[in-house]
Amino acid sequence: MTKHRTLYDKVFDDHLVDRQDDGTCLIYIDRHLVHEVTSPQAFEGLRLAARTVRHPEKTLAVVDHNVPTSPDRKFGIKNEESRIQVEALAKNAADFGIEYYNEADSRQGIVHIVGPEQGFTLPGMTIVCGDSHTSTHGAFGALAHGIGTSEVEHVLATQTLIQRKARNMLIQVDGKLPEGVTAKDIILAIIGEIGTAGGTGHVMEYAGEAIRALSMEGRMTVCNMSIEGGARAGLIAPDETTFAYIKDRPRAPKGKAWDMARAYWETLHTDEGAHFDRVVKLDAASLPPIVTWGSSPEDVISVTGAVPDPDQIPDENKRQSKKRALDYMGLTPGTKITDIALDRVFIGSCTNGRIEDLREVAKIAEGRKVHERVNAMIVPGSGLVKAQAEAEGLDKIFIKAGFDWREPGCSMCLAMNDDRLKPGERCASTSNRNFEGRQGFKGRTHLVSPAMAAAAAIAGHFVDIREWR
Numbered sequence: 196m197t198k199h200r201t202l203y204d205k206v207f208d209d210h211l212v213d214r215q216d217d218g219t220c221l222i223y224i225d226r227h228l229v230h231e232v233t234s235p236q237a238f239e240g241l242r243l244a245a246r247t248v249r250h251p252e253k254t255l256a257v258v259d260h261n262v263p264t265s266p267d268r269k270f271g272i273k274n275e276e277s278r279i280q281v282e283a284l285a286k287n288a289a290d291f292g293i294e295y296y297n298e299a300d301s302r303q304g305i306v307h308i309v310g311p312e313q314g315f316t317l318p319g320m321t322i323v324c325g326d327s328h329t330s331t332h333g334a335f336g337a338l339a340h341g342i343g344t345s346e347v348e349h350v351l352a353t354q355t356l357i358q359r360k361a362r363n364m365l366i367q368v369d370g371k372l373p374e375g376v377t378a379k380d381i382i383l384a385i386i387g388e389i390g391t392a393g394g395t396g397h398v399m400e401y402a403g404e405a406i407r408a409l410s411m412e413g414r415m416t417v418c419n420m421s422i423e424g425g426a427r428a429g430l431i432a433p434d435e436t437t438f439a440y441i442k443d444r445p446r447a448p449k450g451k452a453w454d455m456a457r458a459y460w461e462t463l464h465t466d467e468g469a470h471f472d473r474v475v476k477l478d479a480a481s482l483p484p485i486v487t488w489g490s491s492p493e494d495v496i497s498v499t500g501a502v503p504d505p506d507q508i509p510d511e512n513k514r515q516s517k518k519r520a521l522d523y524m525g526l527t528p529g530t531k532i533t534d535i536a537l538d539r540v541f542i543g544s545c546t547n548g549r550i551e552d553l554r555e556v557a558k559i560a561e562g563r564k565v566h567e568r569v570n571a572m573i574v575p576g577s578g579l580v581k582a583q584a585e586a587e588g589l590d591k592i593f594i595k596a597g598f599d600w601r602e603p604g605c606s607m608c609l610a611m612n613d614d615r616l617k618p619g620e621r622c623a624s625t626s627n628r629n630f631e632g633r634q635g636f637k638g639r640t641h642l643v644s645p646a647m648a649a650a651a652a653i654a655g656h657f658v659d660i661r662e663w664r
């Protein structure tokens with residue numbers, strides 16, 4: 196063991212059960228989140244092998260991807276495929292003794308919003324889920340990443356995972372974010388800088404003044420998209436902001452256990468002189484609000500910019516791929532970003548579906564009206580986010596402004612339910628992926644922050660939020 200260790204080294208070492216000479220490791224898993232999409236075959240595998248769940252109390256199941264977001268969902272799910280998946284999770288959770296939040300439970304929501312909300316996600320833990328955006332939980336200094344369905348089965352049966360250690364990457368974000376520029380813009384800028392393969396084989400630790408200044412919700416937004424930067428996981432060292440967020444959450448340690456946990460959490464930071472295989476630096480003070488123009492999260496541009504010209508790209512393959520992206524997006528090089536008109540706006544997802552995101556949206560929406568051409572929906576990330584927003588009267592602001600206020604779930608982040616774009620429709624979205632067809636067949640997605648999405652809904656096109664306020 197080296198003397199000066201990174202945060203990743205520490206959490207990894209603390210969970211190491213076995214290490215083979217070829218580097219294959221077995222690590223202990225503290226928490227396992229389960230949703231309906233990637234778990235059915237895993238439970239089926241357990242049944243076939245007559246195995247049980249090793250630690251049901253370390254496992255939490257919730258439906259999110261397939262649930263409708265219309266209020267009539269309490270009368271049943273009409274879409275058959277969705278209904279089958281949701282019913283399967285309910286049965287599996289009951290059969291294997293796992294706590295389960297169904298679509299009628301006030302705690303139901305997107306798995307990566309629910310975990311932190313419940314205090315199920317804690318610093319220094321290893322957390323897995325059959326979902327790539329498990330990286331979100333790294334905001335707490337937990338080693339959290341997505342796993343495949345066969346690994347879901349392995350974790351259910353053994354509470355361990357076979358892993359090779361990744362390399363260490365540091366993303367240092369110094370400076371102070373300008374007004375109107377957010378955590379979402381930080382992570383989009385990072386992905387623009389390193390590319391979608393930039394973090395491959397690495398665990399990224401985000402550090403620096405701008406990261407420290409973020410709320411837990413902002414930190415979750417940053418860690419959420421680590422996967423879009425190709426990394427296995429993202430991490431932020433826990434601090435007072437983290438502890439304050441966790442304290443008194445339903446599943447957080449209490450009393451003496453809290454004091455002990457806190458003392459341990461305080462050791463969870465990268466040592467002075469620890470080695471990073473790669474370091475990337477970014478100045479937060481120079482960041483603008485960012486909009487994606489293509490079909491990859493790395494296709495970023497400042498809101499003050501214009502659609503880039505692929506002919507300027509020297510590499511032939513890249514040039515062709517970006518040309519195809521522009522064609523798919525129905526955009527012409529040179530078009531000013533603020534001249535791009537929108538049909539739809541989606542505010543929600545595990546990237547930006549938390550209460551602070553909705554407060555930002557409300558600030559912009561208050562006393563204004565959604566543009567007549569635009570259909571704008573707001574999908575809270577969980578039932579608790581929804582209840583909080585309603586307690587603060589945000590729902591009234593949204594509805595008065597003409598936004599559609601929905602029930603919690605993944606919704607149009609990936610269009611597994613009825614919320615989807617029609618072919619050719621253009622959407623400003625606070626989610627994390629702008630792939631072809633992601634929000635509906637031939638739908639066109641531009642990734643932005645919640646404030647930028649809200650302002651676009653009202654103006655009917657992108658606007659520079661810094662000038663608009």
Ligand SMILES: CC(C)[C@H](C(=O)O)[C@@H](O)C(=O)O
Nearest residue numbers: 232233260325326327328609
């Ligand atoms: C459905 C699930 C496996 C998928 C993921 O792993 O990320 C989804 O959540 C997504 O965002 O594309």
Ligand code: SF4
Nearest residue numbers: 328544545605608609
């Ligand atoms: S909100 Fe989107 S990114 Fe997050 S888990 Fe659901 S589908 Fe995946």
